[in-house]
Amino acid sequence: MTDSLLAPPWLLLLAGALLVGLAFGAIAGATRYCNMGAVSDWVLTGDLGRMRAWLLSIAVAVAGVAILEFAGVFDLDQTRVNYRAAHFPWLRYLLGGLLFGIGMVLAGGCTTKTLVNIGQGDLKSLWAYVVVGLTAALLLYWPEARWFVDQTLAWPGLSLESVGVSHQDLGALAAGAGGDMGLSGWRLAVGLLAAGALVTWLWRMDQARRMRRTDVIGGLGIGLVITAGWLWTGSATGQRLMNEASLAFQPPAGTGTQSLSFVAPAAEAFRLASDPALAWVTFGLIAMGGVILGAAGWALLRRRFRWQAFTSWPQFATYTAGGALMGSGGIIAMGCSVGQGLSGSSTLALGSLLALGTIVLGAFLALKTLLYRALYPESRPHLTACALLADLRLIPRRCHPFRDETPSGERPAGCSR
Numbered sequence: 001m002t003d004s005l006l007a008p009p010w011l012l013l014l015a016g017a018l019l020v021g022l023a024f025g026a027i028a029g030a031t032r033y034c035n036m037g038a039v040s041d042w043v044l045t046g047d048l049g050r051m052r053a054w055l056l057s058i059a060v061a062v063a064g065v066a067i068l069e070f071a072g073v074f075d076l077d078q079t080r081v082n083y084r085a086a087h088f089p090w091l092r093y094l095l096g097g098l099l100f101g102i103g104m105v106l107a108g109g110c111t112t113k114t115l116v117n118i119g120q121g122d123l124k125s126l127w128a129y130v131v132v133g134l135t136a137a138l139l140l141y142w143p144e145a146r147w148f149v150d151q152t153l154a155w156p157g158l159s160l161e162s163v164g165v166s167h168q169d170l171g172a173l174a175a176g177a178g179g180d181m182g183l184s185g186w187r188l189a190v191g192l193l194a195a196g197a198l199v200t201w202l203w204r205m206d207q208a209r210r211m212r213r214t215d216v217i218g219g220l221g222i223g224l225v226i227t228a229g230w231l232w233t234g235s236a237t238g239q240r241l242m243n244e245a246s247l248a249f250q251p252p253a254g255t256g257t258q259s260l261s262f263v264a265p266a267a268e269a270f271r272l273a274s275d276p277a278l279a280w281v282t283f284g285l286i287a288m289g290g291v292i293l294g295a296a297g298w299a300l301l302r303r304r305f306r307w308q309a310f311t312s313w314p315q316f317a318t319y320t321a322g323g324a325l326m327g328s329g330g331i332i333a334m335g336c337s338v339g340q341g342l343s344g345s346s347t348l349a350l351g352s353l354l355a356l357g358t359i360v361l362g363a364f365l366a367l368k369t370l371l372y373r374a375l376y377p378e379s380r381p382h383l384t385a386c387a388l389l390a391d392l393r394l395i396p397r398r399c400h401p402f403r404d405e406t407p408s409g410e411r412p413a414g415c416s417r
Contacts, residue, residue: 009244010252010278016232017283021290022297024112024225024260025119029295030302031218033057034113035337036104039363044371052202053215053222054341059198060223061346065230066171066191070184074234076347077167080256081334083349084167089157090354092149096333097340097355101362103325105370106318110337111262111326115288119295121307124315128323133266135327140267149332170194170348191348226342229259233283254282259346261339262288263330333359364391372402 027033031053038050069076077084104110107128109117114132117125139145160168165176171187181189202211211219232238234257242255254268265284272280299305310316330336333355335344341359344352368391372384383401390400 009241010248010281013233013238013241013245013283014281014286016238017229017286018290020225020229020232020260021287022294023228023290024222024287025116025291025294025296026298027218027221027225027294028112028291029116029119029298031214031221033218033222034116035110035341035359036113036363037109039101039360040105040367043364043367048205049212049215050218052205052211053219055198055202056211056216056219057221057223057226057342058345059195059202060220061226061342062191062198062348063195064223064227065346066188066195068227068231070188074230074257076230076234076257078257079234079347080254080258081261081339081344083334083340083344083347083352084169084172085351086160086166086168087154087157088160088168088351089154090351091156092153092332092334093340093351093354094358095153096329096331097358098329098362098365099325100329100333100336101359101364102366103322103327103329103362104337104359105322105363105366107322107326108319111330112291112338115262115291116295117308119292119297120299121305123307123309124319127310127316128319128326129266131320131323132263132327132330133270135324136263136267136331137270139328139331140264141271153332168350170350173350187348194348222342226259226346229287229343230257230346233257233259248279250277250279252279252282254284258283259343260284260287261330261335261343262291263327263336263339266327267331329362376402 032050033053034050035054038054041047041049042051065076068074104113107114107125109125111129111132114125114129118129139149160166160173163176165172169187171190172183174190175181175183175186233242238257242252245252246255261284265282265288268280268282268285269288272285296305310319326336330339333340335341335352335355337356337359340352340355345356365388368388369384372379372387376383379401386395387400387402389395390397
């Protein structure tokens with residue numbers, strides 16, 4: 001077969017990716033949906049609105065995946081990013097998540113917000129995403145770096161197959177513990193239970209303040225878009241299109257069941273730029289472009305499109321460092337706050353949930369550090385470290401050096417150095 005036979009099925013699959021991306025970008029732009037914003041609102045002001053939207057989107061995606069997979073619409077045991085792999089490289093999830101969480105604070109937003117900002121005219125975010133792509137491409141396509149990530153960082157991992165479990169998702173772990181429902185039954189039960197428990201917790205989280213309409217719309221919409229990504233690539237139609245495209249002389253890259261993720265596609269953009277060919281145009285790359293276009297369309301419709309640029313060299317350096325940390329963290333953790341925090345978490349993979357937790361932890365530590373350095377610029381670094389330990393409840397709260405009683409940043413009496 002000739003390469004020209006690649007076009008019709010692959011272009012149809014990419015058209016679906018564009019629609020998924022457009023919907024994601026428009027919803028995120030309209031509702032201010034942002035993973036980093038969710039953490040910053042919680043840490044800096046105590047506002048849980050966007051955090052509840054993020055958790056609601058996870059609950060919707062988890063329920064959607066559980067129901068559709070039980071119905072046999074798709075199978076997520078074999079996905080492009082093998083979220084449910086039996087090998088559990090815990091160090092990759094921990095290190096990558098922390099790096100990404102810190103990076104998204106320095107870059108002024110997660111990959112979702114970065115793409116939305118690009119669509120709204122923010123050149124700072126454009127540069128940060130360029131750095132994300134360069135860093136990710138280095139780790140993906142430079143053989144020595146790829147070996148280090150895939151071998152060295154994955155070495156201290158756990159093999160669940162050694163205990164008779166073939167997948168790392170919570171449903172498979174529950175099925176391995178025993179029961180008569182079978183794997184599909186356990187996955188449905190665990191998925192619906194997890195989604196229901198999460199929604200119930202969100203409802204009871206702050207009964208005095210109901211969720212804002214925009215947060216509800218954002219959470220529901222983003223969760224449904226993540227499910228739509230799985231549905232389009234994992235359904236019989238999506239699988240048929242990919243199988244037909246694979247028969248071409250130069251099969252397309254990036255095939256496989258997948259939903260949204262925004263770090264690897266940034267690297268794929270550089271590969272496409274170096275070798276323009278339809279085979280290098282991936283689902284993730286087109287979805288990424290769709291997010292930018294969706295956000296741009298909403299901004300233009302609401303007259304909120306504004307060109308923004310760097311105002312100082314320190315700001316440029318901060319965004320550059322943030323982009324590098326997001327790119328490296330996203331590759332090491334095998335996903336970003338969307339790739340692992342939404343797509344991966346929707347499969348209830350243990351590694352995705354761990355990566356999600358460390359992304360939040362990294363952002364929490366970065367935000368708190370920047371806050372303390374701004375409020376107490378004369379304090380010594382070890383006092384900031386002490387404050388972070390107290391915030392994490394790893395040392396007694398009374399040892400917090402930046403309490404109201406000690407605004408000077410001195411160590412409280414009775415706490416050892």
